[in-house]
Amino acid sequence: MKKTFFKKMSVTASALAATLLVASCGNSPAGNGTETAKDTTAPTTAPTTASTGDSTAGSDASSGEGDAYLNIALNSDIVSMDVHKTTNDYLVPMNVFDTLFTTVKNPDGSTTLVNSLADDYSISEDGLTYSITLKDGIVFSDGTPLTADDVKFTFERILTLPESAQTDYAIAIDGAQDMLDGKASELRGITVIDDTHLTITLAEPFAVFLAQLAAPSTSIMSRSITTNAGDDFGVVPEKTLGTGPYVVTSWDKGVGLTFEYNPHYWGTEPSVKKVTAKVMDSSSMDMAFQKGDLDILDCMMLDSAIVDSVYKTSYSDKIVSVDRLGMNYLMLNEDSEPLNDVNVRKAIQMAIDRKSILDSIYEGDGNLEDGIYPTGCLGYSKDNQGWLSYDPEGAKKLLADSGYPDGFEMEISLDSGNNDASKNTVQVIAQNLNDVGIKADVKTYDHASWLDLRNSGKMNSFLALWILDYNDPDNIIYTFFGSKSNSAIRSCNYSDEATIARVAAARAIVDPVERITEYGNLEKKLIQDDAAWVPLFSLKHLYVVSDRVESFTPHWAGWSDIYFTGVELK
Amino acid sequence: MQAFLRRLLGVVLVLLGVNLLVFIVLRIIPGSPASVLLGEHTSEEAVKRLTESMELDKPFAVQFFTYLKNAARGDLGQSYYMKQPVLNLILDAFPNTLKLTLLSAAFAWIFGIMAGIISAMYPGKFPDNLFRGISLLGISVPVFMVALSLQYLMYFKLSLLPLMYNGSFMSMVLPAVALGWNSAGSIARLTRLGLMEQAEAPYLDTARAKGLTSRTALLTHGLRNAIIPVVTMMALQLSSMLSGAVITESIFGISGLGKLALTAVQTRDMPLLMGTVLFSAFVISLGNIIADLLNTVLDPRLRSRAEAEA
Numbered sequence: 001m002k003k004t005f006f007k008k009m010s011v012t013a014s015a016l017a018a019t020l021l022v023a024s025c026g027n028s029p030a031g032n033g034t035e036t037a038k039d040t041t042a043p044t045t046a047p048t049t050a051s052t053g054d055s056t057a058g059s060d061a062s063s064g065e066g067d068a069y070l071n072i073a074l075n076s077d078i079v080s081m082d083v084h085k086t087t088n089d090y091l092v093p094m095n096v097f098d099t100l101f102t103t104v105k106n107p108d109g110s111t112t113l114v115n116s117l118a119d120d121y122s123i124s125e126d127g128l129t130y131s132i133t134l135k136d137g138i139v140f141s142d143g144t145p146l147t148a149d150d151v152k153f154t155f156e157r158i159l160t161l162p163e164s165a166q167t168d169y170a171i172a173i174d175g176a177q178d179m180l181d182g183k184a185s186e187l188r189g190i191t192v193i194d195d196t197h198l199t200i201t202l203a204e205p206f207a208v209f210l211a212q213l214a215a216p217s218t219s220i221m222s223r224s225i226t227t228n229a230g231d232d233f234g235v236v237p238e239k240t241l242g243t244g245p246y247v248v249t250s251w252d253k254g255v256g257l258t259f260e261y262n263p264h265y266w267g268t269e270p271s272v273k274k275v276t277a278k279v280m281d282s283s284s285m286d287m288a289f290q291k292g293d294l295d296i297l298d299c300m301m302l303d304s305a306i307v308d309s310v311y312k313t314s315y316s317d318k319i320v321s322v323d324r325l326g327m328n329y330l331m332l333n334e335d336s337e338p339l340n341d342v343n344v345r346k347a348i349q350m351a352i353d354r355k356s357i358l359d360s361i362y363e364g365d366g367n368l369e370d371g372i373y374p375t376g377c378l379g380y381s382k383d384n385q386g387w388l389s390y391d392p393e394g395a396k397k398l399l400a401d402s403g404y405p406d407g408f409e410m411e412i413s414l415d416s417g418n419n420d421a422s423k424n425t426v427q428v429i430a431q432n433l434n435d436v437g438i439k440a441d442v443k444t445y446d447h448a449s450w451l452d453l454r455n456s457g458k459m460n461s462f463l464a465l466w467i468l469d470y471n472d473p474d475n476i477i478y479t480f481f482g483s484k485s486n487s488a489i490r491s492c493n494y495s496d497e498a499t500i501a502r503v504a505a506a507r508a509i510v511d512p513v514e515r516i517t518e519y520g521n522l523e524k525k526l527i528q529d530d531a532a533w534v535p536l537f538s539l540k541h542l543y544v545v546s547d548r549v550e551s552f553t554p555h556w557a558g559w560s561d562i563y564f565t566g567v568e569l570k
Numbered sequence: 571m572q573a574f575l576r577r578l579l580g581v582v583l584v585l586l587g588v589n590l591l592v593f594i595v596l597r598i599i600p601g602s603p604a605s606v607l608l609g610e611h612t613s614e615e616a617v618k619r620l621t622e623s624m625e626l627d628k629p630f631a632v633q634f635f636t637y638l639k640n641a642a643r644g645d646l647g648q649s650y651y652m653k654q655p656v657l658n659l660i661l662d663a664f665p666n667t668l669k670l671t672l673l674s675a676a677f678a679w680i681f682g683i684m685a686g687i688i689s690a691m692y693p694g695k696f697p698d699n700l701f702r703g704i705s706l707l708g709i710s711v712p713v714f715m716v717a718l719s720l721q722y723l724m725y726f727k728l729s730l731l732p733l734m735y736n737g738s739f740m741s742m743v744l745p746a747v748a749l750g751w752n753s754a755g756s757i758a759r760l761t762r763l764g765l766m767e768q769a770e771a772p773y774l775d776t777a778r779a780k781g782l783t784s785r786t787a788l789l790t791h792g793l794r795n796a797i798i799p800v801v802t803m804m805a806l807q808l809s810s811m812l813s814g815a816v817i818t819e820s821i822f823g824i825s826g827l828g829k830l831a832l833t834a835v836q837t838r839d840m841p842l843l844m845g846t847v848l849f850s851a852f853v854i855s856l857g858n859i860i861a862d863l864l865n866t867v868l869d870p871r872l873r874s875r876a877e878a879e880a
Contacts, residue, residue, distance in 0.1 A: 077833070079607060079651065088609035162623035165608040165616055235653045253652055253659075254820075254829045278734060278823060283718055287726045288733055448601030448838050455605050455617060469611065485614040 067548070068273035070567055071294050073285040075301040075560075076417070077254050082234025083219050084158050087165045090216045091277065091561045095259060096141075097219035097242030100132060100151070101210060103471060105556035109323060109376050111471045113214055117146065117243065119196075127205035127510045128174075134196040140222050141241045141262040148198035152190040153223035155200075159187065166217040172206040172507075205510045211470040245270050245565050255279055259564065270565040271550075286310070295549055296567070298560050299542035304421040307542065308363060315544050321365070324541040324558030326467030327374045327476065330412075330429060330534035335493035336460050339410070343402040345531035349388055351395035351436040352429055358537050361424050366539035371523045372477055374538035379473030379519045387528060388535070395436045407437025411460040414442055415450040418463075425536075426463050459491035463536075468557045473519040477503055480533075481526060494532050499525055577862075581855040588851045589641070589844060593634050596840055602626065603650045603838040624650065637844065646848070647841030651833065656845035659830060664849075667826035670818065671811040673742055674750030679804055682754040686761025686800075687793070691785060693766060701758060708755020717748040717821045734823040745822040749815045753807045760803055764796030771795075798869050802861050809857020812850075 079086040083093035102116040115121075119135040138146040158170040159179040170176050174189030189201045202209060212218060219242065221233075229239035237248040237257075245267060246259040256278035261270060280288065282302050289297040290310075299307045299319075311319065330352070338344045354368055367375045371384045399407060410433075414426050426442050433440040440461075445453065453459045468475050480490055481503045487494045494500065503522055509515040526532045541558035553566035604620040605612075621627055640647060646656035685701040692698045724731040724744055732741040768774065769788055777787040816828035827846055834843035 079609065079837075080653075086607060086609050087611035088607075163607065163620045165612045167616055168613055231653050252825050254833050255823045255825045280734065280823065281821060284721065284733055284821070287721060291726060291729070291733075293733065446601070446836065448603075448606050448836060449599065451605045451610065452600045452602050455602075455614070464610075479611070489612075489614040489617070 068271065068569060070272045070275045070296070070564060070569070071288075072275065072277050072296050072562070073280045073288065073294055073298070073301070074256065074277050075279070075282070075285075075298075077279050078251075078257070080234045081237070081240045081248060081251065083216055084161055084166050084221075085163045085234060087217070089561060090559065092240070092248060092257075093216040093219040093242075094244075094555075094561055095246045095275075095564050096240070096244045096248055096262075097216070097221070098244050099214055099216060099218050099220065100134075101214040103211075103214045103556050105322075105553075111376075111378075111556050113210060116214070117220055118213075121210075123210075127207070128202050130200045130202075130209065132198055132200065134198075135266065136196060138243055138266045139264050140225055140243050141247045141264050142225065143264060144222050144225055144241075145195070146220070146222070146243055147195040148192045149195075150222050151198055151220055152187060152192055153226070154218065154220050155190060156187045157221065157226065158218075169212050169215065169217045172202050172204075172209055172212075174201045174203045176203070205508050207510060207512070207515055208470065208472040208474045208507070211472045211475075215470045217469065246275065267565075271568045272564045275564050282306075289544065289546070292546060295546040296552060296562065297544040299544060300419060300560060302419075304361065304363075304419075304424075311542075311544050312363075318544050318546070320543045320545055320552050320554065321540045322554040322556075322558045323367075323376055324467060324539050325374050325376045325471065325556070326465050326538055326558060327369060327372065328425075328463070328465045328536040328539065330536060331459075331462050331464060331490065331492055332531070332533060333458070333460055333491045333493055334495050334532075335457065335491075336410075338402070338404060338408055339461070340495075341402050342531055343398050344404065344408075345534075347395040347398040347402070347436065348433065348438070349531050349534045350391040350398070351438070352432045352534060352536075353390045354536050355390065357425055357428050361421050361428070362537075362539055365542065366537045368537050369535045371527050371535055372480075373473050373519075373523060374468075374476075376471075376538075377468060377473060377476070378471050379516050379523075381520045381523070384520060384523050384528070392432075392436050399437060404437075407439060409439045409441065412440050412442050413450060413453060413459050413462045414444045415447055415462075415464075416444050417447045422463060422465075429463065454491045455489050457488040457491050457493055462491065467559055471557070473516070473523075474507055477519065477522060477526075478507065481522075482507075492532065494526070494530070496530060499530070574859075577859055581852070581859075584855055585848060585851050588847055589638070590634070592844055592847050593630075593637070593840075596838065596843065597630055601838045603840065606837045607650065637841070641844075641848070646845040649834075649839055649842040651837045651839045651842065656841050659842065660827065660845055660849050663825055663827050663830045666824050667812060667815070667819070667828065669742060670745055670749060670815060670824060670826060671808060673746035674748075674753070674811060674815075675804070675808050676750075677746055678750035678753035678757055678807065681750075682757025683761050683797075683800065685754070685758035687765065687789070689758065689762040690765035690769070691788070698762075702762070705755040705758035705762075708751050708753075708758070710755075711751070713748055713752060713815075713817050714821060716751045717744070717818060720744045720748055721821075741822075745815075745818050745824060748821075749811060749818040753804075753811070756803060756807070757800055760800050761796060764799060765792055768792035768796045794868075798865060801864050801868060805857050805861030805864060809854040809861075812853045812857070 078091060079088040081092040081096070083090065083097065098117050100116060100118040101113050103111050104114055105111050117134055117138060118132050120133040122131045123129070134146065134148060140146065155170045155173060156179065158164055158166050159176055167180060171180070173187060175184055175187050176189065178184040179187055189203070191199045193199065221242065225241050226233050229236070232239045234240055237251050240248060243266065245262055245265045247262045248257055249260050250258045256276065259275040261273040285294065285297060286302060286306055288294045299311060332339045332345050332348060334340050358364060358366055358368060369375065370386060370388045373380045399405065412426055412430060414423060430440040430442050454462065466476055466479070479486060480492055481487055481494050481500055483500060483504060487500070499522065502518070506515060506518045506522065509518060527535060541554060543552065543554060545552050548570055550568040550570045555562060602621065604617050604624060604626060608616050608620060625633070637647065648654065649656055649659055652659060685705060689698040689701045721733055721744065725733040731744050732738070735741045735745060765788060769792060771792070774787050774792055777791050778784060782790070815826070816832050819826045819828040820832060827850065831843065831846040833839065834846055
């Protein structure tokens with residue numbers, strides 16, 4: 001420690017000296033003479049395909065060999081590169097790691113699961129055992145071969161990490177609960193047959209297990225690399241290695257990341273060889289893109305007024321849009337008076353003019369949604385659509401019948417990190433509610449406070465968005481209504497235990513038709529009969545691309561995190 | 571010497587107080603690091619498990635004294651969010667903040683003092699009105715507004731300077747001006763005021779009687795006296811800039827102390843926030859002591875008082 005301290009102090013001292021020198025000369029060349037010590041050195045395995053400068057930094061945008069670089073912006077830094085430890089961001093797992101399967105979007109908007117690390121698979125008739133063969137010859141970015149044991153290790157790690165955020169993705173495997181409870185040291189449901197063959201046995205049939213294996217949450221990690229890295233895994237780029245198309249070459253906390261192509265990658269060589277992702281505020285992103293220093297701009301991160309006035313006009317031919325498989329909803333907490341009254345919740349559903357919000361704030365870029373599953377989600381049924389209409393008079397009558405002729409007071413909590421369109425949406429909702437006599441007070445919290453209040457189950461009401469992690473109704477319905485605790489942590493506190501039990505039981509239905517029918521019935525029960533939340537709309541996710549980009553395929557569900565392999569440069 | 575030791579003891583007490591305050595505030599405000607780390611899509615069980623493993627469920631007093639005990643041994647703990655020793659993170663970030671501070675201080679001091687002198691030399695005339703206007707803008711326009719305007723003008727319109735910090739000197743110019751802008755305004759106003767007060771002083775009459783021109787008398791004799799409060803302000807500004815220019819560092823993407831502290835607050839990263847606040851409090855205390863020492867050197871009256879006390 002002492003040695004490090006003096007080393008750091010000497011860096012500090014030299015930085016001071018260099019600054020004074022630079023300040024006194026005033027004509028120093030723009031170089032990196034005063035570069036500071038960071039944990040952002042290139043990995044030992046770093047390929048040297050391209051050597052771009054810090055091009056999002058401004059007018060000194062530089063190009064690498066073959067101009068195969070891509071500059072993108074992030075509105076906030078990532079929490080961890082280790083996807084097992086956070087559900088916050090998926091940029092690194094999507095580009096540095098691989099999953100056994102992956103999801104691709106078809107031209108008609110439907111999705112298909114395709115093999116990724118898996119070469120082949122079969123499912124036993126009882127739906128319990130998955131026999132998986134891995135592709136031959138896959139290695140991690142340091143050359144370590146991928147084996148079936150790494151797959152087993154991955155799921156054991158998800159269950160045993162104290163800070164694991166993804167246990168829902170492994171809990172279906174036989175023996176998972178024992179591991180989670182510390183009663184077993186090995187996951188008995190996974191049997192490694194040889195280096196490329198394994199079987200995964202579930203505790204009970206679980207139709208969406210395969211889809212879960214395509215979510216970045218189940219990114220496969222190497223037993224040896226991860227174990228050797230210890231606490232540095234997910235923190236230090238050169239120790240956070242996967243089998244994916246890129247390696248992280250630097251992560252400057254709070255500032256951004258750089259990625260380079262992994263020459264050991266087993267798949268098709270991507271067009272983009274180097275990526276710089278910089279954390280920027282929305283006005284900087286806007287300026288940087290217009291100056292040609294950004295290649296992909298996420299319109300979600302900009303003020304909607306700027307998107308409308310600048311990008312939809314001057315850059316209309318550069319806009320790439322994807323129908324987002326995400327539900328915008330207003331949650332109503334059944335644990336609070338008078339939201340525990342189903343008629344009050346129904347009145348709120350009727351009081352909100354969703355169409356005018358969609359048209360005025362989002363310029364109609366989306367679909368009104370009347371259920372739980374957004375358009376494009378497996379299980380989405382037209383039968384459960386079209387029943388909810390804006391009816392303020394009806395809402396007033398329902399309120400009066402429920403004993404609230406003069407309305408009541410309620411709070412809508414807002415995460416300050418939301419974009420301005422969401423903030424405007426909440427204001428319009430509050431106004432709509434005021435129009436029927438409900439005095440809705442919008443209260444803004446910083447993200448940590450908002451999350452804490454929501455997790456405590458005591459948030460009165462809030463506007464939020466759920467974008468699918470995998471394309472299955474289970475992903476959204478189970479998350480909110482699959483158990484009392486799932487419902488509580490999202491401040492929903494849905495009270496009908498029989499329905500909760502049905503949602504949990506639906507996971508085990510093997511027959512696909514029967515399963516989807518049950519999910520449709522559950523959607524009707526939850527939203528139409530019990531008014532568990534106010535469904536609002538699903539939106540298009542818009543991006544703008546620069547002249548350097550030939551084509552760009554966003555994430556199938558419209559996440560802000562993108563696959564760099566989905567970008568073709570000119 | 572005794573006075574100096576007394577000051578040092580004061581610093582230690584301030585640091586302890588600051589520590590306790592931050593600790594209490596972090597307990598009062600809602601928001602748990604476990605929730606932030608795990609993200610929105612996680613489960614209740616995961617949050618509970620992580621809270622236990624981070625020992626956040628332990629009583630307040632236990633957590634505080636454990637922290638204090640470790641801090642006394644020089645161990646500021648490990649960041650919840652960045653999973654690295656807090657001291658290393660601070661010492662990594664400090665050079666960037668130091669560079670930014672020194673450059674912006676250089677800008678603020680040179681520009682501020684010169685503007686103040688010019689204003690004082692032409693009271694009520696065009697240069698005075700011009701610089702007074704500019705310095706009023708300096709103290710009244712918030713730093714983010716200055717930063718965004720500078721980015722718009724120098725990067726977007728004129729393509730002269732980079733938008734974000736990239737390690738180069740040129741990319742540090744905009745942040746330095748944005749951060750120093752406010753200080754420059756205050757310094758200019760204080761210098762002008764000081765010089766104009768000195769211009770009325772009887773000793774300058776003596777200087778002029780000895781044959782010096784008004785301007786030379788003011789600049790050689792008056793400035794020396796007028797500069798004393800300015801130096802105090804400069805030292806205070808320097809230490810507060812050093813303690814973390816949160817907004818400037820965030821806008822320009824500089825991984826300095828301010829950005830570190832901001833991340834710590836946003837993620838409720840207790841060890842990291844305690845570390846950055848402790849470090850900042852230390853730097854500010856040190857800055858105050860240096861300002862006092864400088865004043866003693868500049869002002870003979872303080873020197874003799876200090877000697878008398880000793």
